[in-house]
Amino acid sequence: MTARSHIMPKQTYFNLTPDKRETFLVAAINEFADHDYPTASISRVCKTAGIAKGSFYQYFEDKKDLLLYLIQLGLEEKKALVASIELPDPNGGFFESLRSTFTLQVGHSLQHPRLAEVAHRAFYGALPFKDEMIEGLKQAGVEAYRGMIQKGMADGSLRPDIDIDAATFVISTVFTELSRYLEKQLGLDNKAMFTRELTDEQWAEASRHFDGILRLLESGLIN
Amino acid sequence: MTARSHIMPKQTYFNLTPDKRETFLVAAINEFADHDYPTASISRVCKTAGIAKGSFYQYFEDKKDLLLYLIQLGLEEKKALVASIELPDPNGGFFESLRSTFTLQVGHSLQHPRLAEVAHRAFYGALPFKDEMIEGLKQAGVEAYRGMIQKGMADGSLRPDIDIDAATFVISTVFTELSRYLEKQLGLDNKAMFTRELTDEQWAEASRHFDGILRLLESGLIN
DNA sequence: CTAAATTGTGACCGGGCGGTCATATGACCG
């Protein structure tokens, strides 16, 4: 009995030797990071991973299931990151929360750039199917920002007359693209590495750039 | 002798009767608005427009040339809009300039939603070729915002210690998605109409929503 | 009315795709 959150590879996939599985995974993630869903090619993944096309269909039901599995993988990585970090006081006000979000969201994107790219494409690119999980995550993301803002207005860390829709739009839009901005500023190359560890110095620089943005969001372009 | 800015349909295309050309154009624009380049299908355009596939290749060199032509069309629409609007004093400070940009950029997107969508995909989606015009426009867009900010810092309409990169990022990101936000707030449907005229009331509502965003950018979330 | 030039057409080509399946390979077990 395998408890599953709906989408899983077949048992055969889990019987793979770890290094074969790793090879396959890297090929798959890179494919779905480099191409959006319709353009990503199972044939290419197989060629890259060095397996026969028939083998793929012993591991996964179809193309869609592979993508959903990759997204779940990303979620688990993110959960692991959440668990590994001590979050600051959740009642420290809006900008404290926003900084936590930055640490998690962007930290994840910077450490697992390819996996993050897969998720980004699945969220904002074209999918020829509707999936509950993806729709739910999209919704939840935006609602999280909205909730943070409302809470901030309630606890006084934000002014009370904010246009909530506008603020939610600005914050979520900026945060969606934030990791790309930071990668550009740090001179990091998405495709160069599969997982990467930031040096303390790099992380400090990322924080500096984030501070610049935060400053704008806090006090605006004038004051 | 036909002067051309590099990409043009063949003469045969211009010899088409206006209504045939119109039918074809609508089909083509909708196709490239609904699908990004690799997924957009010439065959489908032909079927929709009711012409033979061979005919298409009497009008255009290939798929790429069609897209580039559509983008040029969008540019001309935009130029027409610029010409039709009296711009406020360009020395009225940063936020005056930003408001002009809003009027033009978003006005165009709201009036020609499908054509704007084509351009958006070409700019931010995946293209299997590099094109100078597109690259140039992308670059120019971001640089325009950067220039506005620098000017604003110089003339005192912005505080002088702004993180320029951060501000450019925030402004250009927000403006890129702005028309989608407004369409959602106004309850407009992209695909419903090919060109649309906003009522005065709708335009006023769009302005109100834009003001909400502008307020955030001006004074931030706190003050 | 005819001849020349322009335009319309859809069968066809090569290629890539997602997905299938009969068969081959090899591990495990008595």
Added chain:
DNA sequence: CGGTCATATGACCGCCCGGTCACAATTTAG
């Protein structure tokens, strides 16, 4: 050794694509 079962394989299917081309239809010119 033999038999059973899980896995690996790549030829194959049907589909759709961008693009071509020989030919048919139509317009234009003389």
